Amino acid sequence: MSTAAEPPIDPNRPSTARIADAFLGGTHNFASDRAVAARAIELLPDTPAIARANRAFLRRAVRYAAGRGIRQFLDLGAGIPSVCNVHEVAREVAPDARVVYADIDPTAVLYARHQVDGDPAAAAVRADLLRPAALLDEPEVRDLLDLNQPIAVLLSNVLHFLPDGPALDTALAGYREAAAPGSILAISHVTPSDHAELTERFTALYNRTETPLTPRRTGEVERLFTGWRLVEPGLVYCPEWRPDPDDEPVSDPARFVTLGGVGER
Template identity: 65%
Template sequence: MSSALSPIDPNRPSAARIYDAYLGGTHNFAADRAVADRAAEILPEVPLIARANRDLLRRIVRYAAARGVHQFLDLGSGIPTENNVHQVAREVAPDARVVYVDLDPTAVLYARHLLGDDTQTAIVRGDLRQPAAILAAPEVRDLIDLGRPVAILMIAVLHFMPDGPELDAALHAYREAVAPGSLLAISHVTTNGEPEPTARIAELYNRTGTPLVVRDAARTARFFEGWRLVEPGLVPGPRWRPDDGPVSDAERYLTLAGVAER
């Protein structure tokens, strides 16, 4: 399913590589770093927000694995960095199976390199808005048993997609495809009542060809339609089951997070 998708273009900033730059990674080009630097000028917390999001991902994966969900479909998985889903999941569940999915050729290239001949993990290049193609991919069919619970991860990805019937239909299709006991995990950029910096960052991304859609809690909650949010519900990311007790300035991270069960 990758043939119609674009090749790596170092001059066109990509959301995956910009994010890698926020995290201090090396899989990015000058054009990506220029956007990352500008975003950090507008909002100096941006690298902290990205790191907090990776911490959140780790907590979500551990939560799912501890609940007995040992299959993961990570949609918009990004460029591999530390604490990748398969590594975290296997700390709790050595039999964990993970399929990463990303649209970005750089993310897919590095994930393939990282995974090598790992038989429990695979990467598929694809658009999460095409659930039929994703779910029919041989890697998904080989590794994920849709008759058993699966954790669908959409971490820091839905804010790269505009509202519309295609997105709604995709969310509906994933929900219909998975077994009871499955989980949906979402983290999403929000404004924290101060729209100005996020609007300026959205404007920056619009110019890169990967538009950013900032959503409020009510709109983000709609992504969970047909699912039941688990405690503590849809909350600022650092407040989602923190490792070290209550977090005081969680709103500052401009991220909403929730996990729901089917």
């Protein structure tokens, strides 16, 4: 575990990780988070369903990676643990899977550490994903992940909280260059493509918090996969990405306003 002092948790400042927890019906959130979540649901009533669809995409992407033989997973901007976490899903396919959760939010890291306490093949670190060299040099990361072997880099529901610019481009390049051939990158990302008005209202709400939202159109999200080859079915709305056979058909995937895709090196 990192020895640096952890910042205090401020219950009066909404946190994207805790807001997401509220969307999923979790209990690791405060009144300030629930207020933002409630307002978001007023603006976009499908928000809880969107959050669940995003988690379901992550589960399917993890199973895909494990099925391809990947045994190590780096979950960046992991958020607060929920049901069917990455280490649990991966081990349904590969019991020897190793997982590191990384987040800059102290609440997310606190609960993630509690979730993996006593698990020698999983860890949680507080780190800034925009600093890949420092993150990958964390002792827990070096102990658990062998970057000479393929890895799954997971960026689910996080990149739309980061603005365009050199910092993001450099960070994505850093993870790409660190990943061995055969590695996988999974991204889910809010998009305004087919519901621009709703997304604009949702964005305006988040822009009043300390973590503004940056929705990106399909072509912009595809560019986040630079250096990776998108696997079928490409970049699609989350419910459309390799749905499970027992998933209910979705008549209007665009209403989920979140794209998902997986790239391979």
